[in-house]
Amino acid sequence: MVLWQCAGRGGCHVTILSSSELDGLKHAAAARAVEEVENGMVLGLGSGSTAEIAVQVLAERVAKGLRVQGIPTSAKTAALARRLGVPLTSFAEHHHIDLSIDGADQVERGTMNLIKGLGGDLLREKIVASVSDRMIVAVDETKLVDHLGGNRPLPVEVVSFGWQTVFDHLVAIGCVPRLRLAGDTPFLTDGGNYIVDCTIAEIPDPEMLDANISAIVGVIETGLFIALASKVMVGRPAGVEVIER
Numbered sequence: 096m097v098l099w100q101c102a103g104r105g106g107c108h109v110t111i112l113s114s115s116e117l118d119g120l121k122h123a124a125a126a127r128a129v130e131e132v133e134n135g136m137v138l139g140l141g142s143g144s145t146a147e148i149a150v151q152v153l154a155e156r157v158a159k160g161l162r163v164q165g166i167p168t169s170a171k172t173a174a175l176a177r178r179l180g181v182p183l184t185s186f187a188e189h190h191h192i193d194l195s196i197d198g199a200d201q202v203e204r205g206t207m208n209l210i211k212g213l214g215g216d217l218l219r220e221k222i223v224a225s226v227s228d229r230m231i232v233a234v235d236e237t238k239l240v241d242h243l244g245g246n247r248p249l250p251v252e253v254v255s256f257g258w259q260t261v262f263d264h265l266v267a268i269g270c271v272p273r274l275r276l277a278g279d280t281p282f283l284t285d286g287g288n289y290i291v292d293c294t295i296a297e298i299p300d301p302e303m304l305d306a307n308i309s310a311i312v313g314v315i316e317t318g319l320f321i322a323l324a325s326k327v328m329v330g331r332p333a334g335v336e337v338i339e340r
C-alpha cells in the first residue's frame with residue numbers, strides 16, 4: 096500500500112506499507128476501539144477486515160468474563176462471533192445499541208463522515224449505526240482523507256429489478272456507475288440486493304449527494320455515513336490517533 100502524505104509547504108512524502116504493517120495498524124485501531132466496551136453493553140458488530148479484528152479482540156475480553164451481546168452487521172461477522180464465543184442478540188430483543196464498532200473505506204478528517212460498503216456490507220451497518228448511542232470507527236491511516244470520493248468509489252445498494260434505470264440517474268448526478276460482480280454474475284449483498292460502485296470526483300457536499308442518490312427510485316441505501324461516527328481510531332506507525340467531536 097502506497098500512502099501519500101502532504102503537509103502544506105512541507106511538501107509530500109510517500110510511505111510504502113507492507114500488508115503485515117497495514118494489518119498491525121488495523122489491529123492497533125481495532126484494539127483501541129474495543130477498550131471502550133463496558134460490561135452489559137449491547138454492541139453493534141461491524142463488517143470487514145478491521146471490524147473482524149475488533150470481534151477477535153472482543154472475544155478475548157469475553158473469554159476473561161466481559162458480559163456483552165452483539166448485533167452483527169453481516170452473516171460473516173455473525174459466523175465469526177459465534178465461532179469465537181461472542182454472545183449475539185438481535186433487533187427482536189433490542190431496538191437500541193450502546194456502542195457499535197466498525198471499519199470504513201474512507202474517513203473525512205474534518206467531519207468524520209464516512210464511505211463504507213466496499214466489502215459489500217453497508218445497509219445493515221447503517222441500520223446498526225443509526226440506532227447506536229455511539230459509533231466508533233477503526234481504520235488504518237490510509238483511509239483518512241481531506242475529502243470523500245476521488246480514489247475510492249461510493250457503493251450504493253440497489254434493488255436488482257431495474258438497476259439499469261438507476262444507472263441513468265447516477266450518471267446524471269455525475270457518477271460513473273459500475274455494477275459490482277462476483278465472477279460473471281452480480282454480487283449479492285446479505286439482503287439479496289445489488290451494489291453499484293459509483294466513481295465520483297471529490298465530494299464537496301456529502302449530505303446533498305446522499306440525499307440526491309437516496310431519492311432515486313430503486314436505491315436502497317448509499318455508503319455515505321453522515322454524522323454517524325462519534326469517534327475514529329486511526330492506526331498509524333507512531334500509534335493510534337483518536338479523532339472525536
Ligand SMILES: O=C[C@H](O)[C@H](O)[C@H](O)COP(=O)(O)O
Nearest residue numbers: 143144145198212214215216
Ligand atoms: O462493506 C464493508 C464495510 O463497510 C467495511 O467496514 C469497509 O469496507 C472497511 O473494510 P476493511 O476494514 O476491510 O477495510
